[in-house]
Amino acid sequence: MSYRHRFALFTAVTFLGSVAAGYALATHPFSPSRDAVAYAVDQGCLTWLREGGRIGDHVRRNAKAVKRNGRPAQKIVGQGQVTVEENDRGGCYVRAARGKGADLRDQVLNSLAEAGLKAEPFADYEPVVHRRNWSFVQETYCFRMNDQVFNLLVSSSATGDYVPLQVTMHKDNDGAAAKLGLCQKA
DSSP states (O other): OOHHHHHHHHHHHHHHHHHHHHHHHHHOSBOSHHHHHHHIIIIIIIHHHHHOSOHHHHHGGGEEEEEETTEEEEEESBSSOEEEEEOTTSSEEEEESSSOHHHHHHHHHHHHHHTTOOOEEEEEOOOEEETTEEEEEEEEEEEEETTEEEEEEEEEOSSTTSOSEEEEEEEOTTOHHHHTTOSOOO
16 A cells, blocks of 8 residues: 555544544533533532523533423433423422432532532431342432522432432422521531
């Protein structure tokens, strides 16, 4: 093979490789589910709870509008099947249909910590054990943001018996955390 042909082949392979890599990044910027969950929590829920508006406005660069159970939701681009939406309580709901529940749960708490928010355990419930495996657990936390108290319910699953992660965040309108002396001003 002549030098010209080798150079042309090298150039073509390099070009096609860069196009394929660019396509992969454009279609799946959040390959692991935990990255999509972090984006949904930080850019979706926390930003929306702080600034108002519509959740879709805060995540539109990396999400597409979908319907979930007949309601508008935003599907975060990636392979984790992560959606974020407003719920009936004036709060936010994140759902990840793929991934390891414990890792996704940790990512939610890490996202809060990275945003400078301290999640205080509020209540936790006995895990559901199915076939001798931890299959589902719910935990409730509270956190302060903008001088308001918010509740955070994290449901995670380690098996395929339940959705790997469901997160709900909303204002603590009934003062349940305050009644327990949690999430008070420092």
